[in-house]
Amino acid sequence: MKHRFSAFEICPAVCAAGENYIICVPTPVPVLMSVFIAGEEFTNDFCGVKISSTHVQKFTVPQALLDRAKKYTVVYEIIYREAYSSKKEAPVRENFAFQPIEKTDDIRIYHLSDVHGRKDPAISAAQYFGSALDLLILNGDISSSSQTVEETLLPLKIAFYVTKGQKPCIITRGNHDLRGLLAERIDEFYPLDHGLFYYSVYLGPIRIMVLDCGEDKNDDHSEYAGTIAFHKYRQKETAFIQDTVALQGREKPRSDRYRFVLSHIPFMHTDYDPQRGVHEFDIEQDTYSYWVKLLNDNWKPDFGLFGHIHRIGMIRGEAKFNEKGFAAPIVFGGKPLDDDVFGCAIRLKDNRAEISFNGKDCTPVQKCYIMF
Numbered sequence: 001m002k003h004r005f006s007a008f009e010i011c012p013a014v015c016a017a018g019e020n021y022i023i024c025v026p027t028p029v030p031v032l033m034s035v036f037i038a039g040e041e042f043t044n045d046f047c048g049v050k051i052s053s054t055h056v057q058k059f060t061v062p063q064a065l066l067d068r069a070k071k072y073t074v075v076y077e078i079i080y081r082e083a084y085s086s087k088k089e090a091p092v093r094e095n096f097a098f099q100p101i102e103k104t105d106d107i108r109i110y111h112l113s114d115v116h117g118r119k120d121p122a123i124s125a126a127q128y129f130g131s132a133l134d135l136l137i138l139n140g141d142i143s144s145s146s147q148t149v150e151e152t153l154l155p156l157k158i159a160f161y162v163t164k165g166q167k168p169c170i171i172t173r174g175n176h177d178l179r180g181l182l183a184e185r186i187d188e189f190y191p192l193d194h195g196l197f198y199y200s201v202y203l204g205p206i207r208i209m210v211l212d213c214g215e216d217k218n219d220d221h222s223e224y225a226g227t228i229a230f231h232k233y234r235q236k237e238t239a240f241i242q243d244t245v246a247l248q249g250r251e252k253p254r255s256d257r258y259r260f261v262l263s264h265i266p267f268m269h270t271d272y273d274p275q276r277g278v279h280e281f282d283i284e285q286d287t288y289s290y291w292v293k294l295l296n297d298n299w300k301p302d303f304g305l306f307g308h309i310h311r312i313g314m315i316r317g318e319a320k321f322n323e324k325g326f327a328a329p330i331v332f333g334g335k336p337l338d339d340d341v342f343g344c345a346i347r348l349k350d351n352r353a354e355i356s357f358n359g360k361d362c363t364p365v366q367k368c369y370i371m372f
């Protein structure tokens with residue numbers, strides 16, 4: 001062997017997407033890795049060939065299996081891959097407890113977005129609920145670009161430092177995550193549901209529709225130099241929303257106690273000023289208006305949860321930032337400010353949401369309530 005790699009700390013994040021958890025484990029060196037749950041082995045392979053040279057090992061496991069087992073084991077072997085007779089180091093193994101959302105009420109969610117690289121303040125702010133946290137949501141723009149491996153790994157790193165691999169997370173992508181050298185390889189670093197960043201997910205009594213607007217300007221904007229093609233992607237996403245609301249929107253009674261929409265970009269916002277005319281951020285008006293109508297008429301979320309505009313607080317009804325008329329209360333839950341970042345603590349209990357906004361010292365700076 002020409003050189004030897006060192007063992008490293010296993011830092012998994014258990015991300016909910018669709019009906020599965022995607023267990024994501026950053027790996028600084030080439031490894032063969034497996035996850036074991038209730039005696040079943042899950043491998044990271046492409047059509048039978050195990051993947052070793054990747055920045056993140058990802059394992060898709062059924063939620064129901066891990067929810068029952070409440071523990072999993074990660075095993076890796078550092079590998080020096082050759083055409084024949086590859087060499088391996090001794091296996092490293094670590095067990096993790098897992099706490100699914102089994103409660104039917106009193107669910108505690110912490111939401112962060114737009115951290116823009118403020119790792120330590122973000123981890124501190126997300127301690128708001130302490131060990132009582134049930135779900136962590138990282139809702140895009142956690143870094144300011146996907147230019148480097150370190151930046152692109154930051155959501156998974158924060159997820160691990162907050163949850164220790166023991167609580168479920170949801171990690172979405174923001175528009176800044178689509179910029180930089182690694183943006184075209186972002187599927188290596190993020191949890192997806194069957195290759196897509198939009199999906200719906202059940203966690204205990206909650207159903208969440210996770211939507212993905214992609215970039216915030218049109219595909220032909222000069223800033224992108226022709227590197228993006230989101231218009232058709234959003235059209236496919238419209239079909240997903242249509243299908244989802246058709247399946248779940250007319251359930252009587254609803255099979256979930258709480259339901260909300262999650263998206264980095266608040267697509268109900270039209271940044272139009274008659275004095276100024278059309279703005280470069282005013283995109284996909286017909287598509288986004290139709291999304292709002294589908295959700296209002298057929299899915300009826302209890303609230304919407306968004307980032308991107310660097311604000312914290314809640315609005316209802318017709319207001320600035322809701323020009324398209326999203327019918328449910330809208331929560332903005334991510335605000336970077338100097339060396340701090342403000343996130344949003346949501347407690348769902350007794351058919352209401354108690355929402356607090358806090359920075360790194362975990363002291364609420366605002367509170368609001370939604371009655372369902």
Ligand SMILES: [Fe+2]
Binds near residue numbers: 140141174175
């Ligand atoms: Fe953003």
